[in-house]
Amino acid sequence: ARKGKTPEEVVKRYLQKVRNPPEEDCTICMEALAGPSGYKGPGVGGISRAESVGRLVQCGHQYHLQCLVAMYNNGNKDGSLQCPTCKTIHGVKTGNQPPGKMEYHVIPHSLPGHPDCKTIRIIYNIPPGIQGPEHSNPGKPFTARGFPRHCYLPDSEKGRKVLRLLLVAWDRRLIFSVGTSSTTGESDTVIWNEVHHKTEFGSNLTGHGYPDPGHLDNVLEELKAQGITEEECLP
Numbered sequence: 001a002r003k004g005k006t007p008e009e010v011v012k013r014y015l016q017k018v019r020n021p022p023e024e025d026c027t028i029c030m031e032a033l034a035g036p037s038g039y040k041g042p043g044v045g046g047i048s049r050a051e052s053v054g055r056l057v058q059c060g061h062q063y064h065l066q067c068l069v070a071m072y073n074n075g076n077k078d079g080s081l082q083c084p085t086c087k088t089i090h091g092v093k094t095g096n097q098p099p100g101k102m103e104y105h106v107i108p109h110s111l112p113g114h115p116d117c118k119t120i121r122i123i124y125n126i127p128p129g130i131q132g133p134e135h136s137n138p139g140k141p142f143t144a145r146g147f148p149r150h151c152y153l154p155d156s157e158k159g160r161k162v163l164r165l166l167l168v169a170w171d172r173r174l175i176f177s178v179g180t181s182s183t184t185g186e187s188d189t190v191i192w193n194e195v196h197h198k199t200e201f202g203s204n205l206t207g208h209g210y211p212d213p214g215h216l217d218n219v220l221e222e223l224k225a226q227g228i229t230e231e232e233c234l235p
């Protein structure tokens with residue numbers, strides 16, 4: 001129970017009560033909102049019938065309270081809640097990236113496809129360590145291959161915006177995760193999370209280099225899916 005709140009308390013923070021549920025199904029359990037939750041698993045027994053349906057405050061989608069609590073319990077329980085229908089994130093989503101360092105500087109070269117500006121090089125460094133309670137195998141060591149990892153962005157207005165958002169993503173531990181590498185098959189290792197990076201300067205044979213005209217917009221979309229937008233990081 002992060003921040004001392006139970007899963008039910010976390011979920012309720014993002015809900016308004018619905019006194020008269022509409023004649024629709026809950027899209028988590030596929031049962032009528034006006035009836036009981038179809039969820040039969042553990043951890044939701046104490047939730048009373050009187051407050052059984054809630055409306056998410058930001059997007060308005062409605063679910064059984066028990067279904068949302070069960071969904072929250074199946075996630076990484078970071079105090080945030082993502083609407084399963086429209087993906088709106090309530091609260092601040094954080095990840096399980098292990099400790100490390102993110103640095104960046106400008107280098108005086110132009111990336112293929114960005115001839116009019118210099119280049120931002122980001123350097124991520126994460127050492128191997130021991131998995132914490134937020135990882136899938138707490139107490140077990142994890143490896144960290146190929147660090148420092150170098151990544152490139154054009155030093156343009158949009159590139160600098162992506163950098164600002166990546167710095168927020170780093171603080172929220174969303175750039176890397178610990179798991180099984182899809183490239184190498186190694187388990188219990190540091191892997192990229194859901195925000196794509198260009199680790200090659202030129203030569204885009206692998207998909208990890210430039211030119212790639214859609215790259216910055218793709219990254220902005222991926223950051224948005226993690227709840228990180230420009231509005232988030234204004235002072």
Ligand code: NAD
Binds near residue numbers: 182197208
């Ligand atoms: P992964 O293979 O599980 O993939 C996760 C995501 O990262 C996927 O979306 C994938 O497309 C992307 N990705 C994979 N390789 C990438 C790369 N080189 N550059 C940018 N994005 C990449 O994630 P992973 O295991 O963290 O990535 C594998 C990469 O890790 C290798 O290509 C290499 O850069 C590095 N690595 C280096 C060594 C080494 O000893 N030098 C060993 C293992 C891995």
Ligand code: ZN
Binds near residue numbers: 037064
């Ligand atoms: Zn339900």
Ligand code: ZN
Binds near residue numbers: 056060084085
């Ligand atoms: Zn929604």
